[in-house]
Amino acid sequence: MSKLVYDFAEGHKDLKDLLGGKGANLAEMTRMGLPVPPGFIITTDACKVYLASGTQPAEMEAEVSEHLVALETAMGKTLGQSDDPLLVSVRSGAKFSMPGMMDTVLNIGLNDESVLGLAKQANNERFAFDSYRRLIQMFGKTVMGVEGELFEDALDHLKHGKGPAATDLDLDADDLHALVETYKEIVREHAGREFPQQPREQMDLAVRAVFDSWNADRAVLYRRQERIPSDLGTAVNICSMVFGNVSSDSGTGVAFTRDPASGAKGVYGDYLQNAQGEDVVAGIRNTLSLADLEGLDKKSYDELMAIMGQLEEHYRDLCDIEFTIERGKLWMLQTRVGKRTAGAAFRIATQLIDEGLIDEAEALQRVTGAQLAQLMFPAFEENATRERLATGMNASPGAAVGKVVFDSYTAVKWSRSGEKVILVRRETNPDDLNGMIAAEGILT
Template identity: 70%
Template structure:
């Protein structure tokens, strides 16, 4: 793009330029504007990345801009990149608009070569060990992240060097050891790349920057974007920052700090510190860290300065901040800050705390939590009443209760999870290459690292249970040993992400305190107080009502305790399973009016009792009853089994005339595609008396309860309507029966339809003439809109569509806004144009999906309906939709 500016100095940007400068670059610029001690540097924009990915080369003008900014950086630092006597070294880091653990890792010490190692040592006051340690780190990071050299070869070489020295700590390797290690690292690099490690500093910088661009489309980055629903076209920025060194000795170090506990939300000082280390050592969990408070003893001046900066950043961002810093010989440098990832519990607690502190409004608090986080808080926790003995204990890095089979590689986790197994991924420490396994696992256990390690940060972001730093574990390829006990792959582990305890075997679970709160129990906890504060505001703010999908009085009662404001879908076909299935079978296959009437007479009192239970549980609230809508094959004997039985009987001369007649009847009713066959309104029109029996049962149940002083509000929903004539015929029959039954009772009955056939959505203006309400059946609307049979395609090829990026997420999980969503929008607008008071709701599974709820708010529906357990999630998201205007992105 002519005239495009592709490179920004840290002094030129600010925090609101995330999409252009990426999260890291925008926040480095913001800290620079605040006057904090940030090393000089510059950011190459996401637009440069987009152009590079589109053409395979840097856009016109980018190289010249980089030269200009690099020259300015050299003037600022008083050093030149590649100078043998006094070299300037830089770090190269990726930085997308949204934090993405799947992106390329940092490369430190770029610019260091054989010729400048001595110069770096001289800069450090003759510290040869420091210089060679920095060089081995560069080759290791550059080889692994830029050139795809297997990282374990470097790690194995380092372990062998330590073993030869008789130590387990790399700090005990001297300059000679590290120089020998550099030589070995170079050989490893050349073996895998076919060329020597680059000795031109500008070539190092160019290759590292291009690797950052390419990492946007790396497999693990694509996987993470799909998991988090991050758009694929954003690209990543590149941050080039002058090096400051935490590995200069005991007066230097590196750390990560949080302004509040990202696991619990508690206020205080949280973080990890490593003396004589570079930044990636902390995040990678290679060495176990010390608590941040220990920095006060090691370097009181830097500690106090850090606390002041932490307070300033939290006040400025008005949120929990995640901070990376380095101390170079007593001088504190800020390398990164961002609004920190947190657990679901911490998200609610922190939002409520900031409201109480007067820092944010309740509307803002509502924006900062999500239905997905609330759902996590509703999962069960371990019941430790039997006091099981812990196998070991680590650091509770991401709360939750997870049990599963132990696996020791990401690949194995993916394989077993695909077979339906729950797994716990066990690693020494995780890295971005483990991302697929971390997504597949129920929980993550590592021997190294703390609350700021890669495993902890990624697990918190994804809502996975995680225990880190269980350093008693001696991990081998497919097993670990702790205190003399061996746990092999396939053995069941239970991990508690709150306490950090690890148990052998499955531990029973109990309801979460948040579920107890929704059930109406008295629960005294800061988490429940926070959830209550935010839920009350969500309920006061939302426009969308929230109903439930329920077929029994028990489910309806629970959903009401969870806040449901009625039933949006009662699936009456579910009431005909079990012992009643035979009656429906007799009804469908009856060849005489007398047989059909007998079956209907037997079903009527059973149906009436069903509706009495539902109306009683939802007294005073609307109950939408969908007339029977089964795929016919679900209520008929198996054609194959019947045919085999009749054939065998004939072969034996034992033919049963009744069974043969049944086979003929089933053959007549058999359908090649039952989902598109005789079901819904079609079944009601073809089998006389079926819908009439149900409508009578509904009306009689309502009249019975009205006589008891209750206030039933039945709504009759006619399924699978595709033409207004179908609805008009059924409505006429319904109105006659209702008028007869409810006369003088005060009961009012609405009659509407389920919009689940594309033609119904496209002719909604006609159908609205005969409907009091529409309820969108998004499951079937998605099937028919896409031409997918859900039962067949999800396991057959959806994985490939997701892999190729055709789907960002399954359209059965989250509403397809462009296609199925457009059908809903058309039907809503055309229906309301004809009938302004037309009630509009949704009763498909999308009614409980957070992102879909925002769409339904935007379209102007009156309510969503979902399973009882998801009612609180839908309530919260409906509130969030009201304060965000339908935008569900809370990142």
């Protein structure tokens, strides 16, 4: 069998079939000399074997072990060691972007012993137990099949004890230590077994869960909706952790090299201080605009702006970027050619011609039939007299009218009976995909 595991330094952006979009682009950024945390990629070929046979290929386990040892050597620490643990993320990465449809687990390698070592090394007990509770929450839901709302309810209960407007930042080290114990009890009760303490077992089970997530209901539905072939499989990216939740001069963000709604040049994106992973899109706290980062950490901001320029010139297109800042050090965690509205597609294509990055023939190929159709979406009459009840940020083009519903089940049920509905949620998650497809519009 061909090679099943690639170091980030071994791949490039044209290997998306084998390394998935996320892995191929991490490899490309590594080749460009950008600040990417070290890691390796398990190929889509390994996933296909697993999905066909139900077992991981024997060659894969040996190659993963070999690459893990190399990663440990490069980082000067071993996975989950008690005094100074190497921690890793396990993230999906299919050839075509399927945002939120498949699984991710962060902070793998933490256990009851290594969390104390992390606290000592970082001189920050709160950060260590915050990272541990996140691992148990993600692992419990993704790998062990525990309902995610059980963890969210426990977290909300703890926050409410701090006051009606409390956020996660109001929880101290003792609170988070107690939350870890609560989370472990939730896993014990609802999964029927203990949260695993062996770091390698955590990693192996997470890899298997990512493979399995290729055939999760929401992923199958998304592929059908987006006409993505079902036989591609997903790669798995194993990456050394960098932490946006370690201090106030740390954080996580998403950025676009141009405005994906209008195509205008400028600084677009969101940043969340002292946060990790999906926090920036999950709505746990109000985010800052990317422009606000300049006032908080000009060095990281300037470096990010330079990298965004490099990436757009390299990919010759609008780029969507995920990044983390750990104690003032910028790290790139993902890039891809970004989605955009139809109007933005036209505008960006003409801008790139003017900038000499693409020619007219390629510009015509950049605008799809679906984007042309978007320009025909219904819209409210600009000059019509109406009472505005609320304002917000639009995430997609067009206007929509319907009856308000507050859960995906009702949205699907009413839609099937011929009612037009607007799905209203505090925040959406991948489990809402059925309702989102059924609804005329979504308000969060």
